[in-house]
Amino acid sequence: MSPTPAPIDFYFDFSSPYGYLASHRIDAIAARHVRTVTWRPILLGSIFKVIGVQPLVSVPLKGDYARRDFERSARLHGVPFRLPARFPSPSRPIAAAYYALLARDEARARAFARAAYAAYFVDGLAPDSAELAADLGASVGADRADLVREIASPEVNARLDAATEEARARGVFGSPFVVVDGEPFWGNDRLEMVERWVERGGW
Amino acid sequence: MSPTPAPIDFYFDFSSPYGYLASHRIDAIAARHVRTVTWRPILLGSIFKVIGVQPLVSVPLKGDYARRDFERSARLHGVPFRLPARFPSPSRPIAAAYYALLARDEARARAFARAAYAAYFVDGLAPDSAELAADLGASVGADRADLVREIASPEVNARLDAATEEARARGVFGSPFVVVDGEPFWGNDRLEMVERWVERGGW
Numbered sequence: 064m065s066p067t068p069a070p071i072d073f074y075f076d077f078s079s080p081y082g083y084l085a086s087h088r089i090d091a092i093a094a095r096h097v098r099t100v101t102w103r104p105i106l107l108g109s110i111f112k113v114i115g116v117q118p119l120v121s122v123p124l125k126g127d128y129a130r131r132d133f134e135r136s137a138r139l140h141g142v143p144f145r146l147p148a149r150f151p152s153p154s155r156p157i158a159a160a161y162y163a164l165l166a167r168d169e170a171r172a173r174a175f176a177r178a179a180y181a182a183y184f185v186d187g188l189a190p191d192s193a194e195l196a197a198d199l200g201a202s203v204g205a206d207r208a209d210l211v212r213e214i215a216s217p218e219v220n221a222r223l224d225a226a227t228e229e230a231r232a233r234g235v236f237g238s239p240f241v242v243v244d245g246e247p248f249w250g251n252d253r254l255e256m257v258e259r260w261v262e263r264g265g266w
Numbered sequence: 267m268s269p270t271p272a273p274i275d276f277y278f279d280f281s282s283p284y285g286y287l288a289s290h291r292i293d294a295i296a297a298r299h300v301r302t303v304t305w306r307p308i309l310l311g312s313i314f315k316v317i318g319v320q321p322l323v324s325v326p327l328k329g330d331y332a333r334r335d336f337e338r339s340a341r342l343h344g345v346p347f348r349l350p351a352r353f354p355s356p357s358r359p360i361a362a363a364y365y366a367l368l369a370r371d372e373a374r375a376r377a378f379a380r381a382a383y384a385a386y387f388v389d390g391l392a393p394d395s396a397e398l399a400a401d402l403g404a405s406v407g408a409d410r411a412d413l414v415r416e417i418a419s420p421e422v423n424a425r426l427d428a429a430t431e432e433a434r435a436r437g438v439f440g441s442p443f444v445v446v447d448g449e450p451f452w453g454n455d456r457l458e459m460v461e462r463w464v465e466r467g468g469w
Contacts, residue, residue, distance in 0.1 A: 110327075113326075114325060114326040114327055114328070115325070115326070116325060116328075122317060122318070122319060122439075123316075123317040123318070123439075124313075124317055124434070124437050124438075124439040125317070125319075125439050125440075127437060128437060128439070128450055128452060131450070132452075135469075138469055139459070139462075139469060231327070234327050234330060234331060235327075236325075236326075236327040236328050236331070237328075247331060247334070249331060250455070252453070252455050252456060252459070253455060255458070256342070256455070259342075266338075266341055266342060
C-alpha cells in the first residue's frame with residue numbers, strides 16, 4: 064500500500080491579485096496528479112510588518128509594473144479580472160469568515176473563498192467588510208446570523224492569527240505561496256514549477 | 267518589405283544569480299524567433315537606492331527562500347551554479363569593462379559578459395575586481411593594459427551610470443529585466459512568458 068500523499072498547502076491573502084489568479088488554477092493542477100489542496104488564507108500585512116516589507120504596489124516602479132502584470136497575467140490564464148478601485152485592502156473579516164465556515168464544512172468554506180475573491184477582483188467589493196462576508200456566506204448556504212457573530216468572535220480571529228503566524232514560522236512571505244512535500248514556491252508565476260515538482264517529486 | 271523587429275533588451279546586474287541564469291537562456295529564446303538581443307548591464311544597487319528597496323537576500327524569509335530557489339532554478343535549467351562565498355557583491359569594475367569592450371566589439375563584450383558571470387557563479391570570483399575584469403578581458407582577446415585604463419576612466423564609468431539611469435527611467439527595477447516591443451518582464455521565471463509574447467506579439 065502506498066501512503067496517501069499529503070495535501071498541497073496553498074497560502075494566500077484575500078486582497079492579493081496573484082493569490083486570486085492562483086485560486087483559479089491550483090485545484091486543477093493538484094487534481095491532474097491525484098493530489099488535494101488545503102486552502103490557507105492568511106493576513107499577509109501582519110507578516111510584512113514583521114519582516115519589514117512594503118506591499119508590492121507601494122514600491123516605486125514595481126507598483127506600476129505589477130498593475131500592468133496583474134491584467135496581463137489574468138488575460139493569459141483566461142481569468143476575469145478588474146483591479147478594484149480600493150486596492151489593496153485589509154481582509155480580516157473575509158478571512159475570519161473563512162475559518163468560521165471551515166470549522167463546519169471545508170467544501171462550503173472553499174466555495175465562500177471563491178465567491179469572496181470574485182467579489183473583490185471582478186465586482187470590486189473589498190474584503191474588509193463583515194456585511195459582505197455575511198452576505199457571501201449566506202450565498203453559499205451558511206447561516207447569516209451565526210456568521211455575523213463568528214466574524215466578530217475572539218476565538219475565530221485567534222484562529223486566523225494563529226494560521227498567519229504558523230505560515231510565517233514556516234517561511235511564508237508572499238501570496239500565493241505553495242508548499243508541496245516540504246518544498247516552497249512563491250508566486251502565481253511558479254505554478255508551472257509546482258506542477259513539475261509534483262510530477263517528478265523534485266529534481 | 268517587413269521592417270526588422272527591434273532587438274530584445276536584456277537588463278541585468280553582474281552580481282545577480284537570476285540574471286546569470288537568464289543569460290544562459292535569452293539568446294536562444296530570441297534566436298528561435300529570429301530576433302536579436304541587446305545585453306544591457308546595469309548597477310542595480312543604484313536603482314534600489316532610488317526606489318528604497320533592499321537586496322533580495324537581505325529580506326528575512328525571502329532571503330532563505332531565494333538561496334534555495336537559485337540552486338533549484340539552476341538545476342531545472344541545467345546551468346552550473348554555486349552561490350559565491352562573497353554574495354552579493356558590487357559589480358562596477360566588471361560592468362565598466364563591459365561598456366569599454368562594447369564600444370569596439372559587441373561580440374567580444376558578450377563573450378566577456380558570459381565569462382564574468384561564470385567567474386562569479388561557477389568559480390566564486392566576485393565582479394568588484396578590476397584585476398579580474400582585466401584578466402577576463404584578456405581571455406576574450408582584448409588588450410589588457412587598455413582595459414585596465416578604461417575601467418578606471420570617468421568616461422567609461424559615466425557610460426555605465428547613464429545606462430543604469432536610462433534603465434531606471436524606463437521602469438527597470440530588477441535583474442533580469444527584459445523589454446520586448448515595449449512590454450516589460452521581470453525575472454528569470456518570466457522568460458517563458460517573454461517567449462510567448464514574442465511568438466504571439468502579445469495577447
